[in-house]
Amino acid sequence: MTNPVEIIPLGGMGQFGMNCCLLKSGSDMVMVDSGMAFPRGYQRSIPGVSLMTPDLSALQEIEGSLLGIILTHGHEDHTGSLAYTLEKVNVPVYGGSLTLGMAKSRLEERQLLRRIDLVEIEAGEEFDIGAFSITPIEVDHSFPGSFSFVIRTTAGTLIWTGDFKLEHNGTEYKPGVEDTFASLGKEGVLALLSDSTNSCSPGFSPPEESVHEPLRDLFRKSERKIVVSAFASSINRIQFILELAKEFDRMVVPVGRSMIRNIRIAQQLNYLSVPEGIICSLKEAPFLAADKMLVLASGSQGEPLSALTRLANEQVREIKIEKGDAVILSTRKIPGNENSINWVINQFYRHGAVVYDCDNSRIHASGHAYSEELARMVELVRPEFFIPIHGDFRQLKTHAAIAESKGVPEEKVVVIENGDHLRLDRREARIVNRLDLAPRFIDEEFLDEVDEIVLRERRHLSVRGLVVVIVRLDSMTGIQVGEPEFTFRGFLDQSDYQKMAGEAGRKISKIIAKTPLAEKRNAETFGETLRIEARRIFKKRTGKKPVVIPFIVEV
Numbered sequence: 001m002t003n004p005v006e007i008i009p010l011g012g013m014g015q016f017g018m019n020c021c022l023l024k025s026g027s028d029m030v031m032v033d034s035g036m037a038f039p040r041g042y043q044r045s046i047p048g049v050s051l052m053t054p055d056l057s058a059l060q061e062i063e064g065s066l067l068g069i070i071l072t073h074g075h076e077d078h079t080g081s082l083a084y085t086l087e088k089v090n091v092p093v094y095g096g097s098l099t100l101g102m103a104k105s106r107l108e109e110r111q112l113l114r115r116i117d118l119v120e121i122e123a124g125e126e127f128d129i130g131a132f133s134i135t136p137i138e139v140d141h142s143f144p145g146s147f148s149f150v151i152r153t154t155a156g157t158l159i160w161t162g163d164f165k166l167e168h169n170g171t172e173y174k175p176g177v178e179d180t181f182a183s184l185g186k187e188g189v190l191a192l193l194s195d196s197t198n199s200c201s202p203g204f205s206p207p208e209e210s211v212h213e214p215l216r217d218l219f220r221k222s223e224r225k226i227v228v229s230a231f232a233s234s235i236n237r238i239q240f241i242l243e244l245a246k247e248f249d250r251m252v253v254p255v256g257r258s259m260i261r262n263i264r265i266a267q268q269l270n271y272l273s274v275p276e277g278i279i280c281s282l283k284e285a286p287f288l289a290a291d292k293m294l295v296l297a298s299g300s301q302g303e304p305l306s307a308l309t310r311l312a313n314e315q316v317r318e319i320k321i322e323k324g325d326a327v328i329l330s331t332r333k334i335p336g337n338e339n340s341i342n343w344v345i346n347q348f349y350r351h352g353a354v355v356y357d358c359d360n361s362r363i364h365a366s367g368h369a370y371s372e373e374l375a376r377m378v379e380l381v382r383p384e385f386f387i388p389i390h391g392d393f394r395q396l397k398t399h400a401a402i403a404e405s406k407g408v409p410e411e412k413v414v415v416i417e418n419g420d421h422l423r424l425d426r427r428e429a430r431i432v433n434r435l436d437l438a439p440r441f442i443d444e445e446f447l448d449e450v451d452e453i454v455l456r457e458r459r460h461l462s463v464r465g466l467v468v469v470i471v472r473l474d475s476m477t478g479i480q481v482g483e484p485e486f487t488f489r490g491f492l493d494q495s496d497y498q499k500m501a502g503e504a505g506r507k508i509s510k511i512i513a514k515t516p517l518a519e520k521r522n523a524e525t526f527g528e529t530l531r532i533e534a535r536r537i538f539k540k541r542t543g544k545k546p547v548v549i550p551f552i553v554e555v
Helices: 082-086 097-109 175-187 208-221 235-247 257-268 282-287 307-312 338-350 371-381 393-405 452-464 494-514 517-521 523-542
Strands: 005-011 020-025 028-032 049-053 065-070 093-095 118-120 127-129 132-139 146-153 156-160 191-195 226-229 251-255 293-297 326-329 354-356 385-389 420-424 429-434 440-443 466-473 485-489 547-554
Touching (some): 028 132, 065 127, 093 097, 097 118, 132 175, 175 371, 191 371, 208 326, 226 307, 235 257, 251 282, 257 293, 293 307, 338 354, 371 393, 466 523, 485 494, 494 523, 517 523
Parallel strands (some): 028 065, 065 093, 191 385, 251 293, 326 354, 466 547
Antiparallel strands (some): 005 020, 005 420, 049 440, 132 146, 146 156, 420 429, 466 485
């Protein structure tokens, strides 16, 4: 029996990050990746939210059984929500050794490791999940052991590229990869689903080695402390930075939980070679000479609680940023994070440091294919249908145009967004449903999902401000003792506090005097009365309706 294959993206299509997609054949489903995204640029009005994860409500709306999750690689935009997903569904997870090694740590933090089956997969070794036969192909990316997937179904073969590049002049170049994709193309490919991240970048992506000399030059001319920030999962970049530290006789101080954890895991799995005696702890940092110290920090996107931001804010007491220090941001700026990164850069300049980033130095090479490589992938695979994945809408549409320029008919190039339910067979590809998805928001401090009620309260607080009203009543008579006290936060200019408190206090005192003793005895009812009346007073006086919290104290 031939079943159409159904493709339902939960994230990563029409936005940057949070890559996650359901594939369905018959009643069997697999999930490809389970990533996170930064909320900046999406919901700026939600304080305290550091990341977004996919909406899994689609699993209840679609008839079928989720049988497993396959991971292309270990970057956070592909695995960062895995623990939150596995709290909702208990299915096996398939991935490469380093990808699973990093996932284990996150699952252990949330006490999920014992109940989840992690299945290590190897390039070229086919495995089955229900109606899907899947073969990993190792591809070049900035994460070691990254996979594309050949996914065979009764409807035909899909190629899911994941994040990839086709290097032709770097040491990471895998000469057999193009032959593999070309061979698949000759067999016949129903659909190519290809990474669109750099579809707007012309030409070919630079090899990882292109950043080596620029980084070495910065090390050579730096006479004081060096701070390098890179993605904690960019193991190849971290490897070279460790080699530079040895070359220039510097001790490495990793700062940030993810950086420390990933170095340890990659070293244990032999993906990272750490020169002996080169790593020292944060506690040892104060005893290192400035010209002998290299700080390797996570948080290159300016996340509020990250190691890099804490260094910029002088919140890491063991390390002080001083005049003449060099700060090297060896990453790209993820769209939406520009303001946060620029703020961190300015803080470092305030302390006298000099900052080098991809805007003024060639110290980052992307792990994603540029337009010519994307075109080459289409030529190799020669798919019947083409579906761009991983990117904002401009990137998806640009990639679609590339596919059309390489001979894929316009009617067989399908651009879909999060929530689209695409049904695909050899005759046609059509959207049969549209799911209303809303991402889940995770609190940056507690790393737990934030309830919609809490989000609404945070929005109200951030927009309207807060007023706390304290009223003291005699426990026997209910008569007011003293004047009402007010605390204002984010509501009025400080110069207006006293005048507003005096005026509001007199009106609230009159309300208290008129309220019957029996009503005052019911603290919940009386508190709600005070809240409503106080809010009415502030609305009449200022035109604003703050969040009002009354406290009734019996004395």
